[in-house]
Amino acid sequence: MASLSSLLSVSPYSGCKIQPSVIPLNKRRSVNNYVSCKASNNGEDSVNKFDRRDMLFGLGNLYGVATLSGKDIALADDWSLSPDVHNCKPVKPSAVGKKMDCCPPKIKEIIEFTPPVVPTPRVRPAVHLMTPDQIADLEKGIQMMKMLPEDDPRSFAHQAKVHCAYCDDAYKQMDSTMDFQVHENALFFPFHRAYLYFFERILCHLLEKPDFAIPFWNWDAPPGMCMPKIYTKPSSSLYDENRDKCHQPPKLLNLNYGGKEVKDPEIVDFNLRWMNDQMSVETAKEFLGKVIKRGNGPENGSGSIETSPHNNIHIWVGDPEATIHGEDMGHFYSAGRDPLFYAHHANVDRMWNIWQKMKDRPRDHTDMDWLNSSFVLYDENRKAVRIKVSQCLDSKILGYVYQDVPIPWKDTPPIRRPKQERSLGNLPPTIDFPQILSSDITTMVDRPEVASPEDTINKNEVLVLEDVEYDPTLPLHFDVLLNVGDEGEDVRAGHIEFVGTFTNVPHGRTTYHKTSLHFVITKKIQQLGLEGDKKVAVKIVPNVNGGDRIKIGGIKIQLEDIE
Secondary structure: OOOHHHOOOOOOOOOOOOOOOOOOOOOOOEEEEEEOOHHHHOOOOEEEEEOHHHHHHOOOOOOOOOOOOOOOOEEEOOOOOOEEEEEEOOEOOOOOOOOEOOOOOOOOOEEEOOOOOOOOOEEEOEHHHOOHHHHHHHHHHHHHHHHOOOOOOOOHHHHHHHHHHHHOOOEEEOOOOOEOOOOOOOOHHHHHHHHHHHHHHHHHHHHOOOOOOOOEOOOOOHHHOEOOHHHOOOOOOOOOOOEOHHHOOOOEOOOOOOOOOOOOOOHHHHHHHHHHHHHOOOOHHHHOEOOOOOOOOOOOOEOHHHHHHHHHHHHHHEOOOOOOOOOOOOOOOOHHHOOHHHHHHHHHHHHHHHHHHOOOOOOOOOOHHHHOOEEEEEOOOOOEEEEEHHHOOOOOOOOEEEOOOOOHHHHOOOEOOOOOOOOOOOOOOOOOOOEEOOOOEEEEEEOOOOOOHHHHOOEEEEEEEEEEEEOOOOOOEEEEEEOOOOOOOOOOEOEOOEEEEEEOOOOOOOOOEEEEEEEEOHHHHHHOOOOOOOEEEEEEEEOOOOHHHEEEOEEEEEEEEOO
């Protein structure tokens, strides 16, 4: 088989009107200063690490820096991730696009973040519930950011560059040749929380309103399932011309949008069922994503919400007719240029808050390498600040909460498809891989053999798509279905038979990217009554043109430890 690389009615203030651990050793030494931050880490102390080069520059600003003493200093080695912000390279937004400068001003000094003292947390409002005064403040603040000189790190243009640098491989990992990437791994949630936190602080400073809070686009509930109208006025600072003209309000949002328009009178209901499915995952690995160690790539360790609906909404908003496909929201290098990006990610951040509280126990990763990973971002005083993942676990520690709104997806679980296919009749064949995904693929897959039920204790049954090779510059999408032997045209996200999805938001890699995808199917095997079956049918459905730019290397089902 040829190599894949050779194939080449809504008011301004209302929502949508619904229409019918141990630290491993490595060769690098660092100096650690321990700063108490009990509330941010389930009662444990967070650890602020000072890189040696930072100490050469001198430390100190309004955040405060703990004083180093002899007993505070300890030599330690770890595999935590930090970006090499002193070296930044331009990125290419597509295989044929010119290089874009996503690099910030030269950083001379990095100060360490300490949580603010906030007597009363700011309340981030739902966009569709904002008051006229709140809307006016938001518009004014964004306009003020846009009027700052572009080389001012607080400017709107520069803040967009920051996102580009972290999301389009402009930085390398410190002490590694690997790219520093905050997508497709467990850095996704804490990075965007920190990024929005400093963005919000800049707005508060410019507006001289310390209680100002950015809004969230409530796309997980019916009132927010369309593009917020306040962002669609051409005269507003919230407007962006690079959006899909077909998705203006009152067009309803498809949370599993893959580039193909589908008329679905039940789209709101299935959006809720899909949200329930994605938010019901149990482990930190499933929700937050895989923890990546320094020297390793992201390996597609995306969590559930990042995979969908986060990626899908990016594609749904971005302009498919723009100079570079998907600008602005639909391409990582330009996503931060759209003011709607920040409302979108505020709701993504809100999902983390909700998921943390869905069980009466700690749910985040406890891996110290993850907790000690860090980002360098600019504050309202133009200072470069290092903030660690351990300082991003609780939004209240950062001084904000979210407005309480109904969460209807909690009571809207996935359902069986209408055909309720228990047996497949004429079983599809078992096909050989690799396969180019130019059309639907259906194959029988062996389930893992176990000697006794005890073998599955603390194990998940996981469907693995191996060596998925794809063109990262295109908005590619496919769905994965279970126990569907026919065309499956009636199966949608929110059905039990719907296992998962893959959506690529275009980004700067200009060579074919290879990854593997893991889908936990334990619950779905039980819900479909397939526990006694030795084989199950797996169907892979590409949803847009460009399936010939995706190759599936292999497929298997295996048992994995519940982390």
